Amino acid sequence: MNIMNIEFNNDLTQIKSSAFKGSKLTGTLSIPSSVQSIGDYAFQDCSGITMIILPEGNLTTIGQSAFSGCGIKHIYIPKSVTSIGDSVCDNCPNLTVVTLELNDSGNVPTYQMMSVFVNINNEIYLYVIGRSNINNN
Numbered sequence: 001m002n003i004m005n006i007e008f009n010n011d012l013t014q015i016k017s018s019a020f021k022g023s024k025l026t027g028t029l030s031i032p033s034s035v036q037s038i039g040d041y042a043f044q045d046c047s048g049i050t051m052i053i054l055p056e057g058n059l060t061t062i063g064q065s066a067f068s069g070c071g072i073k074h075i076y077i078p079k080s081v082t083s084i085g086d087s088v089c090d091n092c093p094n095l096t097v098v099t100l101e102l103n104d105s106g107n108v109p110t111y112q113m114m115s116v117f118v119n120i121n122n123e124i125y126l127y128v129i130g131r132s133n134i135n136n137n
Helices: none
Strands: 027-030 049-053 074-077 099-100 123-129
Touching: none
Parallel strands: 027 049, 074 099, 099 123
Antiparallel strands: none
16 A cells, blocks of 8 residues: 555544555554544554554554554553553564553553563563552551
């Protein structure tokens, strides 16, 4: 697929599986706030994508290997995301920072982190932001 840039419709609610797999998309990928789910392999092997902006609010599901093989350096997972497929950022050689937001209960999201971020050949810094419900007495 030779698509290099894309602007999504603000009424889009899902990005289907393998929708842009292997495309030549470059630069920043901005997902509209109307999107509720990103399918399996949706942007797999889009190595020209260097930044992904995931919206707050409606996005609840990111499918398996959705961003594997992308050129991203950082990914922020909003607290609205409740389901992430395996290997979501598999083989992202530039990825060094993963930021998660605490869920509404003040807890770290319960993703299976070892299967979500695999085959990354560099050191990754995991940041968790938000107000914790842990009592420090």
